[in-house]
Amino acid sequence: GENTVRSSLRGAGGGSGVPLPRPGLALRLNAGLLFSLQIFINNEWHDAVSKKTFPSINPATGEVICQVAEGDKADVDKAVKAAKAAFQLGSPWRRMDASHRGKLLNRLADLIERDRAYLAALETLDNGKPYSVSYLVDLDMVVKCLRYFAGWSDKFHGKTIPLDGDFFCYTRHEPVGVCGQIIPWNFPLLMQAWKLGPALATGNVVVMKVAEQTPLSALYVANLIKEAGFPPGVVNIIPGYGPTAGAAISSHMDIDKVAFTGSTEVGHLIQKAAAESNLKRVTLELGGKSPNIIMSDADMDWAVDQAHFALFFNQGQCCCAGSRTYVQEDIYHEFVERSVEKAKSRVVGNPFDFKTEQGPQVDEEQFKKILGYISTGKREGAKLLCGGNPAADRGYFIQPTVFGDVQDSMTIAREEIFGPVMQILKFRTIEEVIERANDSKYGLAAAVFTKDLDKANYVSQGLRAGTVWINCYDVFGAQAPFGGYKASGNGRELGEYGLEAYVEVKNVSIPLSTDFPTLCCSSRLYLCLLV
């Protein structure tokens, strides 16, 4: 939750409540002492069929942390076979009490909590996010998410239905089957929990591909999945690349559903592959260019603080980043001034340092892409107010950057930058800003800051976005559904809504009498054929 985020950042300064990361973690990883870096299928560790490996890089230094097995189509095939066997009628997983599925998910949450400091450090090492944030925000949300879905496992009710005629009719919410899940690198552990929680609570089996930039924490969790007691084949985890392993999942004829979090570009490919293969169900959580609207009656301190947080949190690597900050004309100058001040004071550096608020971007490709957007912004006439350059000699650090006088037509106001680059735009009227805010192919999130209830209601209803925050930003909880309108995705994750994507609804009808003429008469079915 937002409270946790705020207190975590404060806590990081004071060092309260967060255990120190373990020294020498990287070294011990290299020695292979802690866990396997292979492909996880049937609760066992496998080399890639091709025997290939790829390096995982520490983005704070650009150095290789370790080599990880590189899964591709052949490994996906193996994993799907295992998953399918685990999903067979009569299997331990299919016969397990729903409440016991909940128990296993709760146990997994306990194990993650037990190893919280280790996992947080691993996440920081591999992804670059500040350790204090990993520990307090990411890990907290992971544990809460798993516990939330554990509770749903025996409560996702079918219905009995008052069907016309002399029938008894009910629905069963059955698991979809083998679910392919492709997760991103910006919140590796959290996205893993968002995907596993609802899929397992509803009784599915999973073949998960983790991002090639950040495979480590997911593989560690694989150990915990086994330790928790999930039957072999229920969860299978494959580190690998999108065009090979990811494509194999989305075009697989034996995968019943694919869930993807990542770019809109790849989302298109996945939905196409699903269509061309077996019409597997598709849910997508994709990109955004989320508007954050600051009305002149808003609490200025709070709005500046939140708009900063909305964009710079997680090095700007959030799909819901508030990357179009619309500020009402009469407070625009002051807002810009204070935002620049705030950006300049942001502490960039070693993510294991408790003072650090901003670590490196995840890899060289992203680093270069963001710098490219910054030069485009300058070229197209936006006013660079601070930052704009790399922030260190090594590693993928970028200075907190603020652009003023941004116009809606500029590339930096239209495309997802996914970095610490804030765009501030000016508006006059509420009608104008709604139209401009909605003029985007995206529709993931949006926010409005105002003290006026009418404005809050008007804007929150007019915005075409799956999440609207009023007087806050980046507030997440496992209870609240999240997902996009338009090209920001299909479907919802989290909340009760998030379960829908992981079940097939089966409708069962039984007549209360099997005497055919009576049945026909009472149900009025086929009567015309009998006359």
Next chain:
Amino acid sequence: MKKQGSDSKPAPVLPALPEPLKDLKIKYTKIFINNEWHDSVSGKKFEVFNPANEEKICEVEEGDKTDVDKAVKAARKAFELGSPWRTMDASERGRLLNKLADLVERDRLILATMEAIDGGKLFSTAYLMDLGACIKTLHYCAGWADKIHGRTVPMDGNFFTFTRHEPIGVCGQIIPWNFPLVMFIWKIAPALCCGNTVVVKPAEQTPLTALYMGSLIKEAGFPPGVVNIVPGFGPTAGAAISHHMDVDKVAFTGSTEVGKLIKEAAGKSNLKRVTLELGGKSPNIIFADADLDTAVEFAHIGLFYHQGQCCIAGSRIFVEEPIYDEFVRRSIERAKKYTLGNPLLPGVQQGPQIDKEQFQKILELIESGKKEGAKLECGGGPWGDKGYFIQPTVFSNVTDDMRIAKEEIFGPVQQIMKFNTIDEVIKRANNTTYGLAAAVFTKDIDKALTFAAALQAGTVWVNCYSAMSAQCPFGGFKMSGNGREMGEYGLHEYTEVKTVTIKIPQKNS
């Protein structure tokens, strides 16, 4: 079994069956956009035929991409913030849908006659079944309009969170020819009760009743642009809808082959939401302990209803070994009782197939059945010298690898297979890319519940077949589709969930 209460059943609430209209006039043959009638931009028209006598009924304006563009613009405009449709009370949307139901009831005889002439459907079926289902579905969805509740969410932290179930926006809806009017209503009613606007493409074989509905929609008082109807062909108008960058959702009922094209187009274009109701090869499993009369009758009707042109047709009948021969014998007897002929005439039980293409495809599959060694028990050829009639056909000794046991025939051709054990028949029933419907006939509660759980299908009937109504969700597992129509579940496909979170000073439970 003794029933409680009086033994005399309440009289079914069915209207008496009138005679079909003798002098049906086709008034509406143009494209319906913004509550107005338009010629096609290209000036093209296409011919609509009566499949019972192959005679032309009329010509209809042929919409293609440019007409779809016009319709989408109208639908988008009707969906703008502040528009009459967006600012309308939800209860008023419900009132309009109820009004539309009343108008359909008023014009029931016109619509049923039109459906019978255009679709080759028995007039009695059209009047009693199809129109009855349409009216009920409209009333059902009307009732939902102001009951699509968002939720307040017990969010962690000092926040107040709620969800709004908002309409998705412009919905493209592409409907088939087998139940032209019912499918039209199944598509528009949930879309409209949730507050969407729609662009509907009816099938080129059967556009007439949908266009007539355009006039009733206007009469009911729906604002211009809320419902737009573009008759035309799949590769032109249908493709334009599924590729359109300004259509937010596409719903399709039809073949699995086309379903794949539509989902692909959605993926290539703007990631519009997709729901699909596609083909089936539904298993119907008859155990030796079933009531044989009931089982034979339901198995028969489950396949032959509407000339076999149902996506849910029970086209793989698995019969337990001890009763196999008797079941086949009785099924043949039942199939032979049929009277084929003009679907408008009383006493006729089977009309023509929809068109020449389907007619030839069905005959080709019958030939393949004979060639692959199935035993042709009756029928097997065309009937009459005019129109697309096919004799009721029964195959026995069918094995799972034959084409007639794997492919969707969509005609009056019944396949009867033999099985020995429960495990075997579950495996065989599920061994298909389809998963639309399934049925089991048994008196044993353990068997019934085992099959209700084990069959991979969106609908399972126990001791009955084809029992459907607006309250029940309908849709497919596997390649029979994505999503559900009808019931409360069907509404999910027409809303976007918006989570709104507001900071508050202090939370109290």
